[in-house]
Amino acid sequence: MKIVHISDIHFGEELVRDKVRKAVRQINEMDPDLVIITGDLTCWGTHHEMRDAYEELSNLTPEFVALPGNHDARNIGYEYFKLYFGKTKKVLDFEDFRLITADSTQPDIDEGHIGIEQREWIEGNIKKGKINAIALHHHIVPIPETGRERNVLIDAGEMVELLIRNGVSFVLAGHRHMPYSIRLMRTHIIHAGSLGSFKILGMPDHNYNIIEIEDDKISLTLKFVDYGEVKIGEYSIHTTVPESVDIYRRIAKPKKILFVSRRNACRTQIAEALFNRLSPHNMLAVSSGLEPAERIDDSAKALLAELGLNSDRRPKKLPEGEDFDLVVSFDEDVNADEYWKVKSPENLDECRKAAKEIERRVRDLISRLIAWEYPAKAKPF
Ligand SMILES: [Fe+2]
Ligand SMILES: [Fe+2]
Numbered sequence: 001m002k003i004v005h006i007s008d009i010h011f012g013e014e015l016v017r018d019k020v021r022k023a024v025r026q027i028n029e030m031d032p033d034l035v036i037i038t039g040d041l042t043c044w045g046t047h048h049e050m051r052d053a054y055e056e057l058s059n060l061t062p063e064f065v066a067l068p069g070n071h072d073a074r075n076i077g078y079e080y081f082k083l084y085f086g087k088t089k090k091v092l093d094f095e096d097f098r099l100i101t102a103d104s105t106q107p108d109i110d111e112g113h114i115g116i117e118q119r120e121w122i123e124g125n126i127k128k129g130k131i132n133a134i135a136l137h138h139h140i141v142p143i144p145e146t147g148r149e150r151n152v153l154i155d156a157g158e159m160v161e162l163l164i165r166n167g168v169s170f171v172l173a174g175h176r177h178m179p180y181s182i183r184l185m186r187t188h189i190i191h192a193g194s195l196g197s198f199k200i201l202g203m204p205d206h207n208y209n210i211i212e213i214e215d216d217k218i219s220l221t222l223k224f225v226d227y228g229e230v231k232i233g234e235y236s237i238h239t240t241v242p243e244s245v246d247i248y249r250r251i252a253k254p255k256k257i258l259f260v261s262r263r264n265a266c267r268t269q270i271a272e273a274l275f276n277r278l279s280p281h282n283m284l285a286v287s288s289g290l291e292p293a294e295r296i297d298d299s300a301k302a303l304l305a306e307l308g309l310n311s312d313r314r315p316k317k318l319p320e321g322e323d324f325d326l327v328v329s330f331d332e333d334v335n336a337d338e339y340w341k342v343k344s345p346e347n348l349d350e351c352r353k354a355a356k357e358i359e360r361r362v363r364d365l366i367s368r369l370i371a372w373e374y375p376a377k378a379k380p381f
Contacts, residue, residue, distance in 0.1 A: 001097055002032040004062070005209035007137075007174025009196030010071065011053040012043030019206040019225045020056060020196045026225070028061045030210070033094060035062050038174035038192060039069025039105070039137030041085075045077015054084040065090060065101060069137040069175060070112070073105035089118070091125050097213060098127050102136040104153060112138025112153040112175075119155070119162055126166045131213060131237055134163070135172040141189055146176040146201065161249075163187040169237045170211075170218060177201050179209065179222050181232060188235055190220060213237075251371045256323070257285040261330040264289025264315035266300040267342050268330055270355050273309040274362045283369060288316045290334060299351040307355065326369070 004027050009020055027035060037057070042049035050072075057064065066085045068078060082088065088103035100122055104112035114122075114136070126132050139152045140159045153159055163171065163184065170188040178201050179193035193207045194200050200207070205224040212219045220232040257275060259268040268287035275285035292315035304311035329336035330344075340361055345351040 001034075001094060001213045002030070003211040003213070004030065004032045004035045005038065005172050005190065005192045005211055006035065006195045007038040007192035007208070008040040008069065008177050008194040009037070009053065010040055010043050010194065010199075011056070011196065012046070012049040014043050014197040014199060016196060016198055016206065017056075021059075023195055023206070023208060023225050024056070024059050026223075027208075028059075032062050032210070034092070034099070035060055035064035036099070036101075036135050036172055037064060037066040038135055038172055039067055040071045040174060040197075041066060041069070041081075042072050042077060045072050045074035045080065047080045047083075050077065050080040050084050065092060065099070065135075067101045067135055067137060068103060068105050070105050070110045073107050073109075075108070078105065078107055089121065093130075096130050098125075098130045098132050100125050100132065100134045102134060104136045104138040111151075112136075114153060114155050114159055116155075116158075119158060123162055123166060126168065131169045132166070133170045133172060134168055137173060138175050139173060139191070140171060141182060141184065143176050143178050143180045143191060146178045151176065160184065172209075172211075177203075179203065179207055181220055183235065186238075188218065188220075193222075195225075247371055252282070253325075255283045255325045255369050255372075257283065257365075257369075258319075258322075258324040258327045258336075259285060259287040259330065260289065260318070260327060260334055260336060261287075262290050262334070263293040265293040265295070266297045266345060266351065267340075267354055267358060269296050269300055269313050269315075270303065270351075271328070271330070271340075271358050271362060273304055273307075273313070274355070274359050275366070277309060278359075278362055279366045279369075283366065286316075286319070288318045290318065292317055297345075297351075299345060299348040302348050303351045303355055306352075326365075328365070 041053040067088050068081045072081045090101045092099045140156050167186045173191050177194040177199050180191040182189050192209045193203050195206050195208050205227045207224050210221040210223050216237050219234040221229050222232050223229040259271040261268045272285045272287035301311045327336040328338045342354050342357050345354045
């Protein structure tokens with residue numbers, strides 16, 4: 001599969017029309033499977049610039065898809081963009097390749113932003129087993145030597161994590177008129193320079209990218225309109241890089257634990273109290289009973305007081321509709337993620353022994369929960 005990636009044409013006052021016309025002829029001759037234009041088709045987003053872009057780009061014979069850049073979102077340009085180039089968020093499928101186009105623009109603001117809803121939409125459209133690529137205008141990682149290295153998406157961190165977590169094969173972007181590519185774990189981030197603007201930074205000529213996907217490889221070539229081409233590199237798509245991003249997410253995730261038994265009168269109460277004393281504050285335990293007793297056992301009350309824990313507690317019913325990250329049962333016939341075999345104490349002395357065992361298990365549970373990946377949620381019954 002062959003993709004031509006062009007960007008930042010800037011129809012309007014910056015345009016060098018001859019270069020664009022020549023590139024269109026070259027691309028038609030190359031006959032790629034797809035042409036992707038990663039934004040800034042215009043300078044000011046005005047309808048006459050948009051119309052001009054539409055008419056010139058209609059000379060492309062291969063299928064092409066365009067998404068808006070910050071310049072296209074100026075002066076209600078985002079409306080004209082849709083008029084001439086259709087929806088800004090698209091999913092295109094080609095056998096084992098899927099392209100997801102995203103809109104990183106905000107009306108009349110140069111900074112890029114994807115936003116939580118669009119990130120969820122992107123993530124929902126990533127297809128396992130396919131080569132997934134995401135196209136957008138702005139930078140996810142800074143590009144050196146562009147004068148504004150920090151000009152990245154506001155939510156670049158979230159996007160980096162999304163790419164890595166989902167093993168997105170590559171990203172196509174534009175914006176700073178500097179062709180550039182960098183590998184980020186399993187994702188290759190590829191920027192096109194400017195095809196049409198006189199602002200080509202330090203490049204010798206107006207330029208675009210040619211990307212070829214074959215089996216497990218993508219190859220990237222930087223094509224100059226009048227000065228030939230340079231092969232940038234060839235990369236393996238399916239690399240195996242150890243992943244760390246999920247671990248941080250799991251550590252930071254709040255964890256809610258339910259201790260459950262029939263009566264919620266002793267062991268589950270002790271477990272709840274001990275867990276909440278010993279755990280970090282992004283974890284919380286609650287306890288409840290399937291058939292809660294009237295009040296907690298006297299021995300449990302005495303034991304909790306001995307340990308300096310709040311003994312003024314009451315057995316509770318199962319909370320309705322609450323989700324828990326882990327359910328621990330103290331009664332073997334109560335279905336849960338874990339069953340803790342701790343004998344139900346009959347007097348204060350047995351209660352002290354049970355509390356020791358519960359504390360040992362609680363400490364072990366907390367250390368497992370710190371960066372734990374949860375099993376399927378179980379409901380106690
Ligand atoms: Fe641009
Ligand atoms: Fe831009």
